[in-house]
Amino acid sequence: MKGVCEMKLIVVGPGGKMGSLITQIAAGKDNIELIAGVGPVGRDYIGRDLGQVAMTGTNLGVPVVDNLQSVIDDCDVIIDFSTREMGLEVLKLCIAHKKGLVCGTTGFSSDEIQCFQDAGNEIPVLYAANTSKLVNVMNKLLEITAKTIGREADIEILEMHDQWKKDAPSGTSKEMGEIMAHVMGKELEDIAVYGRHGMAPREKGTIGYHSLRAGNIPSSHTVYFGFMGERLEITHHSYNWECFARGACDCAVYLDGKEPGFYTIQDVLQI
Ligand SMILES: NC(=O)C1=CN([C@@H]2O[C@H](COP(=O)(O)OP(=O)(O)OC[C@H]3O[C@@H](n4cnc5c(N)ncnc54)[C@H](O)[C@@H]3O)[C@@H](O)[C@H]2O)C=CC1
Numbered sequence: 001m002k003g004v005c006e007m008k009l010i011v012v013g014p015g016g017k018m019g020s021l022i023t024q025i026a027a028g029k030d031n032i033e034l035i036a037g038v039g040p041v042g043r044d045y046i047g048r049d050l051g052q053v054a055m056t057g058t059n060l061g062v063p064v065v066d067n068l069q070s071v072i073d074d075c076d077v078i079i080d081f082s083t084r085e086m087g088l089e090v091l092k093l094c095i096a097h098k099k100g101l102v103c104g105t106t107g108f109s110s111d112e113i114q115c116f117q118d119a120g121n122e123i124p125v126l127y128a129a130n131t132s133k134l135v136n137v138m139n140k141l142l143e144i145t146a147k148t149i150g151r152e153a154d155i156e157i158l159e160m161h162d163q164w165k166k167d168a169p170s171g172t173s174k175e176m177g178e179i180m181a182h183v184m185g186k187e188l189e190d191i192a193v194y195g196r197h198g199m200a201p202r203e204k205g206t207i208g209y210h211s212l213r214a215g216n217i218p219s220s221h222t223v224y225f226g227f228m229g230e231r232l233e234i235t236h237h238s239y240n241w242e243c244f245a246r247g248a249c250d251c252a253v254y255l256d257g258k259e260p261g262f263y264t265i266q267d268v269l270q271i
């Protein structure tokens with residue numbers, strides 16, 4: 001039985017890896033009412049029950065539509081884990097219809113991330129390149145470590161994901177780099193080095209980026225702090241994508257009824 005204070009939710013991309021998991025988790029929560037899913041125009045599942053498309057195991061009695069505008073006024077919050085292009089489209093519609101947005105899509109430029117931050121002047125919006133609790137705890141460890149030894153270490157980020165991932169480096173590794181650059185008093189764009197060019201040692205205080213794509217690896221991020229004779233590794237591995245989907249639903253519940261503003265996962269986790 002559903003509770004009385006249900007947040008009305010739309011999930012964008014319910015046929016996708018993350019969208020389907022988010023729908024499955026949301027469907028099991030008392031405080032969330034799913035009111036529609038939004039898929040791309042032309043997909044054979046448009047018009048079908050959201051529960052079927054997202055494989056929740058039961059019909060939810062609401063459809064997957066191909067036009068967000070047709071359902072947006074009925075919801076409180078939208079969760080978007082789709083593509084860069086669709087994420088920007090969803091942001092525009094959320095602003096126009098004054099709806100809350102949780103966006104976990106990655107692959108945006110820094111100017112585009114700024115658009116999400118600016119949208120906080122008009123709507124409650126939460127952007128998180130990683131909605132896992134443990135990844136965000138790891139980011140705190142990175143902050144402390146980079147502040148303490150960042151300028152004297154060789155810092156390398158290695159991230160691994162599945163073969164289908166569209167963007168590289170991962171959104172998470174960009175956030176990790178930004179956190180470390182910030183406490184080292186630098187801009188990430190000035191110190192990030194992508195791949196290895198030549199054999200000369202990299203300047204101290206720069207951050208090397210390495211991306212691997214193989215099989216169905218859900219997500220792994222390791223930061224190496226290399227010294228002479230020793231190294232420190234800080235790592236997070238996920239075994240599946242559930243941790244991200246659970247975090248996304250928690251973010252949406254957090255955002256419901258909030259004043260306009262740019263919120264972060266740190267607000268949700270209170271870390
Ligand atoms: N913030 C986080 O913790 C996490 C973020 N991600 C990010 O989420 C995004 C999605 O990842 P996956 O689920 O693995 O991808 P996916 O390719 O499995 O799913 C994307 C979904 O978006 C849908 N879509 C694309 N264009 C659309 C449109 N115009 N209208 C409606 N739906 C549209 C696709 O049909 C598909 O169902 C990626 O950017 C990924 O990096 C993934 C995992 C965790």
Ligand SMILES: O=C(O)C1=N[C@H](C(=O)O)C[C@H](O)C1
Nearest residue numbers: 106129130165170171172219
């Ligand atoms: O595409 C994924 O799978 C993931 N994407 C996010 C990213 O780009 O960092 C978060 C997580 O690593 C899983």
